[in-house]
Amino acid sequence: MYIYLPIAEVSVNLIILFGMGGAVGILSGMFGVGGGFLMTPLLIFYGIPPIVAVATEANQIVASSISGVVAHWRRRAVDFKMGTVLLIGGVIGSFLGIELFALLKNVGQIDLMISLAYVLLLGSIGSLIFVEGISAIINKRNDKIAQIRKRKERTWVYSLPFRVRFKKSGLYISVIPPITIGIFVGILASIMGVGGGFVMVPAMIYLLRMPTNIVIGTSLYQIIFVTSLVTILHAYENQTVDVMLAIILMGGGVVGAQIGAFLGHRLKAEQLRFLLGVLILAVCAKMLIELIAKPQNIYVIADVLL
Template identity: 60%
Template sequence: MPFYLPIAEMSLNVFLLLIMGGGVGFLSGMFGVGGGFLMTPLLIFAGVPPAVAVATEANQITAASVSGALAHWRRGGVDIKMGMMLIVGGAIGSFIGAEVFAYLRTIGQVDLMIALAYVLFLGSIGSLMLIESINAWRKRNSGVVSRKKRNHNSWIHSLPFKMRFRKSRLYISALLPIGIGMSVGVLAAIMGVGGGFIMVPAMIYVLGMPTNVVVGTSLFQIIFVTSTVTFLHSVNTHTVDVVLAVLLLIGAVIGAQVGVRVGMKLKGEQLRILLALMVLGVCIRMAYGLLSEPDELFSITEVIH
């Protein structure tokens, strides 16, 4: 059943959208990730203009993060004060990202930037995750238990504007969460991702936050950053397709519930290897689009009025 998407200005099969939403929702539930880094490329592969895919996915991630953040909130897993600092940074970052996005769109390079950003981030994070999870799996199989000690660099403690974060039991410079939030904000604006895959490791290894508040706080920040991104893209480039976002959402909500249940039955390392392989797969597909000679060298962009 084809469905006309008013902003993407194309028809897509409604069942395809529900399946895509469900599939990505399933994976995000299983792996505990937002899924934006999978959904945005999928939308692009399905023919949605990359700019619309990015902006719309930001909108969809807002919804996905709300339900996730709610669950963590109930368990007391959100550090509001830390979240606020991340949001301040996120607002600045998403503003910068959205401006760059709008500018590149006028000179016809936004698709290139999106593809390059994906290849770069998915490639490096996918490889790191794969190596790390294979090592962990090997060690567990050979019976060696190793515990990495968190090493805190001294420069981190010499930064000014120190602030006390009671829930995270930290006394660190506010510049740190603002800086992390900012880079995530830029990524959200130009890639249509929540940025959890950058933020969660950064919160653990750079800030030294306890793991029980990391995911909840990151989801809390993602709600606000993706909302800001949605707003900025709506105003700057009119690329947010609410109809597409809602259709993806329906599938994603259902898929995520199934994914959580399946994920609990699988071992952590196996899950991470699977996820790493998937991330690398998307990366390779994106890279192929950049490196192989296209069938058609010419493309048309209607002038934005």
């Protein structure tokens, strides 16, 4: 069953796309990750133009993050003040990212930039998760309890100016680190079509020392607004948001996330992390091969848009 995507201008198999949305949905349900960093590469592998994949995936993340944040909000596990500070950075980052995107698009290097960014990001995140997953499994075998790092340790982050009190997180810190994190995540969102939770969450825990239980809710809250903005900016600047594709992915994602949440309870956390690490590294490897291996077509041919 084929469907013509009006913006991507390709005919795609509806069942395969829905399945891809579902598969990534399952993973995000299982691992509690947004899934944008897997979905965008998959779309590119499938033949969707990278610039459309990035913009449309941002649109899908809006939906999946909203459905996710509601549960956290009900448990009062969202620090709105911290989220808003992160969001201010996110807005700045989105505008910067879109400008960079347009610049690279004009010189014809945007596809390369997207691939490079993915290889770097997936490579580093994947290796971290993979190593952590393995060591957790080994530790468990040896009956060792994983050592918990001291959380209240003070870092250089606490010596910066413009300190603000965040009641919910129990912090009194400078706004510079959260804004910087926000900017970085905003740039990632606009160039890569990801929510950026996998960068933001560790940064919030290890850098800002936020309590773990409110970290995910707060990051989702920021992601909703950043990806909403990124979607609008891409639609406005580049006309690359394919609403038809987004709706298919949202549909698949919803179904998948329910299955994933169910499966997630049945597998052990360490095994999950190990699996996720393997998966991310596999996608990274495929992207890397495409960059290094001699391309099938030496010439890149594209329409000139007037």
